[in-house]
Amino acid sequence: MNSPPITLHVNGESTQAEAGLHDTLLTVLRDRLQLTAAKRGCNQGVCGACTISVDGVPMRACLSLAHNCESADVKTLEGLQDSAEMRALQAAFAASGAFQCGFCTPGMLVSARALLQRNPDPDDAAIRSALSGNLCRCTGYVKIIDAVRTAARALQGEGVAS
Numbered sequence: 148m149n150s151p152p153i154t155l156h157v158n159g160e161s162t163q164a165e166a167g168l169h170d171t172l173l174t175v176l177r178d179r180l181q182l183t184a185a186k187r188g189c190n191q192g193v194c195g196a197c198t199i200s201v202d203g204v205p206m207r208a209c210l211s212l213a214h215n216c217e218s219a220d221v222k223t224l225e226g227l228q229d230s231a232e233m234r235a236l237q238a239a240f241a242a243s244g245a246f247q248c249g250f251c252t253p254g255m256l257v258s259a260r261a262l263l264q265r266n267p268d269p270d271d272a273a274i275r276s277a278l279s280g281n282l283c284r285c286t287g288y289v290k291i292i293d294a295v296r297t298a299a300r301a302l303q304g305e306g307v308a309s
């Protein structure tokens with residue numbers, strides 16, 4: 148039997164999606180709404196690949212029940228493309244070679260954007276702390292941290308990323 152639809156506010160639009168009581172937000176975003184930037188990695192709250200923004204805060208979509216998010220402002224990477232922080236981060240990630248397989252990258256970008264919005268000039272410790280919930284099996288993190296630092300400088304007018 149199909150589950151009744153719920154209303155979610157995703158990327159600035161209200162949308163209806165079928166959601167069972169135990170369906171996670173990640174399941175609804177990926178499998179019902181075809182918003183696939185958030186990745187299903189561990190599916191148990193460990194890897195951060197599913198990181199999205201909920202009411203402006205990075206959250207793991209695999210740990211949130213969709214029914215609990217009906218009044219929340221949900222943004223996936225698809226809905227964060229227009230911010231200056233995201234544009235600077237994407238340019239810096241590309242310029243720095245901050246990804247290999249890319250599986251962790253959407254979650255990294257969502258976490259890094261939230262960091263730059265609350266702290267425009269983060270030091271390395273702050274960057275590491277902000278990304279501590281996002282695991283990367285490929286890069287060793289050095290280039291990712293470089294890219295976030297580069298994006299921060301670009302946003303401060305130093306013109307590093309383009």
Ligand code: FES
Pocket residue numbers: 186187188189190191192193194195196197198207208209210
């Ligand atoms: S898929 Fe959600 S934390 Fe790994």
Ligand code: FES
Pocket residue numbers: 245246247248249250251252282283284285286
């Ligand atoms: S680039 Fe492969 S997991 Fe991070």
